[in-house]
Amino acid sequence: MSFIIAVLSIETLGILAVLLIGRLLKYKFALIELFSIAFFIGLGVIGYLQFLSFLLGIKISAGLAVTLAIAAFVILLPGIAGSKRYIIEFRKPAAFSCFEKIILSVLFLQAAWVIFQALPLPINSYDSLANFGFKAKIFYLDNGIPDGFFQWNEYTVSHPDYPPLLPLILTWVYYFIGFNDLLVAKIMPVAYLIFLPFFYFLLRRFFMRIYALAAVLVFATIPQVSRYAMITYADLLLGIFVSIAFTYFMLYLRDKEAAYLVFSALFFGFSAWVKNESLVFICVFFLLLIFCLGRLRDAPRFIKHLLLALLVFFAASSPWLIFKFFNGLVNSDINIVHLGRERFLQNLKDSWLVFYNLQMEFFNLKKWNIFWVIVLLTLILKRKNIFKGLAAYAVFFISIAALGYFGAYLFTTNYNIDFYVSKTISRFMLHFCGLFIFLVLYLIDEAKIKPSGYEEY
Amino acid sequence: MKIKNNYIRNGFFLFFTLSWLILWVVFMLRENKKGEHAQLRYLYSHSDTEKRRYLTGEDLYDFIISCKAALPDKATYNILGLDETREVTARYLLWPARRELQGPDFLIVYGNLQFTQSGYLMVKACKNTGALLAREGIKK
Numbered sequence: 265m266s267f268i269i270a271v272l273s274i275e276t277l278g279i280l281a282v283l284l285i286g287r288l289l290k291y292k293f294a295l296i297e298l299f300s301i302a303f304f305i306g307l308g309v310i311g312y313l314q315f316l317s318f319l320l321g322i323k324i325s326a327g328l329a330v331t332l333a334i335a336a337f338v339i340l341l342p343g344i345a346g347s348k349r350y351i352i353e354f355r356k357p358a359a360f361s362c363f364e365k366i367i368l369s370v371l372f373l374q375a376a377w378v379i380f381q382a383l384p385l386p387i388n389s390y391d392s393l394a395n396f397g398f399k400a401k402i403f404y405l406d407n408g409i410p411d412g413f414f415q416w417n418e419y420t421v422s423h424p425d426y427p428p429l430l431p432l433i434l435t436w437v438y439y440f441i442g443f444n445d446l447l448v449a450k451i452m453p454v455a456y457l458i459f460l461p462f463f464y465f466l467l468r469r470f471f472m473r474i475y476a477l478a479a480v481l482v483f484a485t486i487p488q489v490s491r492y493a494m495i496t497y498a499d500l501l502l503g504i505f506v507s508i509a510f511t512y513f514m515l516y517l518r519d520k521e522a523a524y525l526v527f528s529a530l531f532f533g534f535s536a537w538v539k540n541e542s543l544v545f546i547c548v549f550f551l552l553l554i555f556c557l558g559r560l561r562d563a564p565r566f567i568k569h570l571l572l573a574l575l576v577f578f579a580a581s582s583p584w585l586i587f588k589f590f591n592g593l594v595n596s597d598i599n600i601v602h603l604g605r606e607r608f609l610q611n612l613k614d615s616w617l618v619f620y621n622l623q624m625e626f627f628n629l630k631k632w633n634i635f636w637v638i639v640l641l642t643l644i645l646k647r648k649n650i651f652k653g654l655a656a657y658a659v660f661f662i663s664i665a666a667l668g669y670f671g672a673y674l675f676t677t678n679y680n681i682d683f684y685v686s687k688t689i690s691r692f693m694l695h696f697c698g699l700f701i702f703l704v705l706y707l708i709d710e711a712k713i714k715p716s717g718y719e720e721y
Numbered sequence: 722m723k724i725k726n727n728y729i730r731n732g733f734f735l736f737f738t739l740s741w742l743i744l745w746v747v748f749m750l751r752e753n754k755k756g757e758h759a760q761l762r763y764l765y766s767h768s769d770t771e772k773r774r775y776l777t778g779e780d781l782y783d784f785i786i787s788c789k790a791a792l793p794d795k796a797t798y799n800i801l802g803l804d805e806t807r808e809v810t811a812r813y814l815l816w817p818a819r820r821e822l823q824g825p826d827f828l829i830v831y832g833n834l835q836f837t838q839s840g841y842l843m844v845k846a847c848k849n850t851g852a853l854l855a856r857e858g859i860k861k
Contacts, residue, residue, distance in 0.1 A: 370742060377749065381757075384764035389777040394809040401816055420820050422809065444767050478738045486743050634744065638737050647734065708734050 270440035278306025282335045291523040297419040299533040300462035308534035318409040329439035332669030348411030380454045382453040382494040392496040394422040425593035429537035430498045438705040456493035459504045466511040473710045479701045497528045499691045505535040507698025529573040533580025544668035614681040621685045639700045646707035784850040785814045802831035828854040834843040
C-alpha cells in the first residue's frame with residue numbers, strides 16, 4: 265500500500281507540473297498521455313526537488329516528502345475540477361481486429377510475466393547496487409544527499425559523480441515505504457508498464473494502430489528491455505526518456521507545435537540527470553533543431569523556438585549540469601586530462617573491437633534478439649525511403665548519436681577499450697531501441713498519417 | 722478471402738511480427754541456461770531475508786551481517802578478500818559503516834581466519850568464512 269502511495273505521490277507531482285505546462289501552452293492531453301507523461305515528469309520533479317534541497321542544505325524526511333505530495337494534491341484539486349479544458353474527450357476506439365487482439369493478449373501476458381519475475385527480486389545485481397541501490401540507501405539514511413558526497417572516494421561509493429536521478433527516485437520511494445530494497449526495486453517495472461501505453465500513444469500519432477501496437481509489443485519483449493525492467497539499471501530509464509523526447513521531437517518536426525518542442529526539450533533535460541550518455545542525444549537534438557529551424561527561413565520563429573527549447577532544457581537540467589561543471593565532477597572512465605596522445609592512438613587502433621562487438625549484437629542470436637536483424641533488414645529493403653521526410657531526420661539523429669557513442673569509446677582511459685565495449689555495448693544499444701522502432705515503423709507504414717504542413721520539412 | 726487491411730498485404734510486417742511472436746512463445750516456455758525459472762521457484766518460496774541470502778551467497782551474507790552487528794554505527798572499516806562485485810555488496814550491506822583504506826576502525830577479512838595486522842586485534846572469527854579485527858583502543 266505504501267508503495268502505491270509513493271507512486272501516486274510521483275504521479276500527483278507530475279500531473280501538477282503537466283497541467284501547468286498544458287495551461288501555459290494551451291495544450292490538450294489525451295488521457296493516456298496525461299497520466300503517463302505525468303509519471304515520467306514526476307520522476308524528474310522528485311529528483312529535482314531532492315537535489316535542490318541538497319543545494320539549499322535542507323534535509324528531507326519522510327514527513328516532508330509526504331507533505332510535499334499532499335500539498336501538490338491540494339493545489340491540484342481545483343485544477344481537477346477545471347481539467348476538462350486540458351483533456352481531449354475520450355472517444356471509443358474502433359473494434360480490434362483478430363491480429364490486434366493477439367498482440368494485446370501477448371502484451372498483457374508479457375506485462376504479467378515481467379511483474380511475476382520482478383516481484384521477488386531485491387536490488388542485487390552489481391551496477392544496481394554499486395551505482396543506484398547503495399547511493400539510495402546512503403541518501404535515505406542521511407535524509408538527503410550527504411555534504412561532500414560527490415567528492416567521496418571510489419572505495420567508499422562507486423562513481424559518486426554519476427547523474428543522481430535513479431538513486432533519488434529510489435530514495436523518494438524509501439521515504440514512503442521505509443528501507444525495503446525488495447519493494448523499492450518495483451519502481452522499474454512500474455516505469456516499464458507506464459511507458460508501454462505511452463509509447464503506443466506517441467507512435468499512434470504517426471502510424472496505424474496495428475503498427476503502433478506491434479511496435480510496442482516488440483519493444484516490450486526485447487529480452488534486454490524486459491530484463492532491465494526487472495532490475496534497477498538507469499539504462500532503461502534513459503532509453504525511455506530519450507524515446508519520449510525523440511518522438512515528441514519528431515512530432516514537432518512534423519506539426520511545428522511548440523508544445524511538442526517543450527516536451528521534447530523537457531525530457532532531454534531530465535535525461536541529463538539519468539546518465540552521462542544523454543549528453544550525446546542532447547547535442548544532436550540541438551544540432552538538428554537549429555538545422556531544421558534554419559531551413560524554414562523564418563527568423564522570428566527560429567529565435568523564438570530555439571530560445572524556448574534552450575530555456576526549457578536548462579530549466580530542467582541546469583541544477584545538476586551547473587553543479588557538475590563547477591564542482592569539477594569528472595567521469596573516471598572518460599577523462600580528457602588522463603587521456604594523452606598514446607592512449608588515444610591505442611584506442612583508435614583497438615576501435616575495430618567496437619564494430620566486432622556491434623556485429624555480435626546483431627547476429628548473435630543466442631539471446632533471440634532478432635530486433636537488430638529486423639532493423640538492418642528494414643534499412644536494406646527500404647533503403648530508397650531512408651532519406652525521405654522524417655526518416656531522414658531520424659536517420660541523421662541516430663547516426664550522429666551513434667557516432668557520439670563511438671567517439672566516447674575513443675576517449676576512455678581507465679581500462680582497455682575491449683573492457684568498456686564488451687561491458688557496455690548491449691546496454692548502450694538499449695538507449696537506441698525506441699528511436700530505431702520509430703524509424704522502422706516510419707519506413708514500413710506506407711499509410712502513415714501526414715497532416716498539413718508536413719511537406720515543409 | 723478478401724484482404725481488406727493494408728498491414729495484411731504488408732508481407733514484410735506480417736512476417737516479422739509473426740516470427741517475433743513465435744520466438745516469444747518458444748523462449749517464454751523454455752527454461753533458460755542460467756536456471757532462472759528454478760531461481761524464481763526458490764525466491765517465491767522463501768522469506769525476504771532468505772531471498773537476500775540466496776542472491777548474495779549464503780556464506781558471504783551471514784558473514785557480513787554478523788560483522789555488521791558488531792560494528793558501531795558510522796564506524797569505518799576496510800574489507801579484504803572479496804572480488805569487486807562481492808565487495809560492493811558488502812559495502813551496501815554494511816552501510817552506515819563506511820569503507821576507508823587508511824587507518825579504518827575495523828578490518829573485515831573474508832576467507833582468512835588467521836589474518837593478523839599490527840595494531841589490530843581479533844574481535845571474532847566466523848566459522849570457515851572470515852574474521853573481524855578492531856584497531857587497538859576502539860570500543861566494540
